[in-house]
Amino acid sequence: MSKTIIEFKNVSKTYADTDTTVLKDISFELEEGKFYTLLGASGSGKSTILNIIAGLLDATDGDVILDDKRINDLPANKRNVHTIFQSYALFPNMNVFDNVAFALKIKGVDKKEIAKRVSESLKLVRLDGFEKRSITKLSGGQKQRVAIARAIIDRPKVLLLDESLSALDMKLRKDMQYELRELQQSLGITFIFVTHDQEEALAMSDWVFIMNEGEIVQSGTPTDIYDEPINHFVADFIGESNILNGKMIEDYLVEFNGQKFEAVDGGMRKNEPIEVVIRPEDIWFTLPNEGKFNVKVDTQLFRGVHYEIVAYDEFNNEWLIHSTHKAIVGETVGLDFDPEAIHIMRLNESEEEFDARIEEYVEEEETVGLAKAVEEENAEEEAAIQEAVKEALENTMELTELAETVNEILQKQENETENSESGDHK
């Protein structure tokens, strides 16, 4: 385990004048050199956490620890932490060079050293040669890069990014996601990224904190959170999903829509009411009456990679399914899914209880890499083929055996008739 760089101990934040609590008893530890994301809707308190780390806001209660030192009373300019603001906050009265050089100039670093490091920093964000450019003449993406270069020039311990990509258009945002991730990995600086965009959070982070109403609802790796959301809020917030009310009959057996299904979860009371999540990409279509149940296609949207199909079952529950095939609106088809696709969420379960239960009942999928995965798939396929061949062989063997027996019987009969004939002749 790497060194802890930032720790929150029971931090809360209340605005006295309006008596609103924006952070409720937040505790967490962040390790050095990782990419963290605080994900939540606006007003969930994620930016407040960032501002408390940066020193722009004071925590009402609790301890904020940076690099083993309590920094609650340390002013913002004494913290080895830099922020990239949503509006970039580049100084319009300075050119690109002076903006990037700001932190070093303040420290009184020698001019030659500044020039060297500014050009290094600009090279890292691929803006070399832009030194003399005026800030107002830059595009959104270029401003973003200058803001990054300015923040990394004196290698802070932690870089805080406040909705930093939100102002960019879709294509540029995707490019910047790759670049930020690469930059973070090559610099080894701890990044704390705040966003309301779940896709962005899942794409870039080592670890995601999901926030709602001043509390951390769930934290984990992006895959953990996507595959095992703790509650309705998270399941709904992260990706698209089908969420249904159900009942846990017993371990590994769940009931919803008046039907019992095999599942892989357990550790709940018998007949406990729960919620079931099934991701749209885990469901496939079958012929009517051949799946788990039938649905009627209502609408579909073409999403590029797939069709997003909305269908209703006989209980009028809405089902969202991803399919590469185009559906005919109004047709009735069957739905099928694996027991692993059913994820069970208990109502009002705390994060600790949830983690313990998941550890006990759900198998962690190991990352094997693409090549390994292809190999495994190939091996499975080969095994399937061998199985089929073997079966076919066995069938033929059986057939030959059958043929032999028939032959034998026929032979016997022939012999017998011959015998009787010869008998008659006798």
Place this chain on the structure above:
Amino acid sequence: MTKRIYSVPYFLWIVFFVIVPLAMLLWQSFFDLNGHFTLNNYILYFSSGTYLLMTWNSILYALIITVATLVISYPVAYVLTKLKMKQFWLMLIILPTWVNLLLKAYAFIGIFGKYGSVNNFLQFLGIGRTQILFTDLSFILVASYISIPFMVLPIFNALNDLDDNLVNASRDLGASAFQTFTQVIWPLSLNGVRAGVQAVFIPSLSLFMLTRLIGGNKVITLGTAVEEHFLTTQNWGMGSTIAVVLVVAMLIVMRMTKERRD
């Protein structure tokens, strides 16, 4: 077409109240007391020690008034932007401009006079009555007081438009409060300061009422000189010459304090 019709009053105004008076002023400045065309007015102005001293006085006092106003107004404007009901407080500062200048001047005569409230207070402190009215100090004080709203307003607007995140970013990047002020806040509010300086310095060059009522005519500025020439000595030519010099000086100041865009 209709747009042109709407602009007619504007052009009429500009022609009759700006261009024609300026042209008449210029024309008048080339005539002596007897109505003969001459350049002597200008020659006299630039060779006479009295006029040059008066010019120097005008510039010096306008400068002192501007600096004093700026020193008071900048912190005021800055504090105002941080207040909750900033528009209300701003209005309170602008309010005195609604009162006639002459009335304010008379009010100050009452306050600074020998038996005015300030002297009463000094008496109470045991310092004794002092001459306050008709001193340079009282002149500068009152002139600055009158100019403050015109300085506060543009600076307030500039500071109010300043993105808080720029200040945050500066602090975040390691700058102390003082460094943030010199590197970020001051440069970014300079346009407001320039506008304020224009609004205070230029009128201060030609102040004449206050020089008499509060300054007791001890300070003679170009404004006083113009008034004297037109009303007392009836030398309109010389008065116009001084006025032309003032106009040119104002143009120079406006040029120097022009808003910079890049």
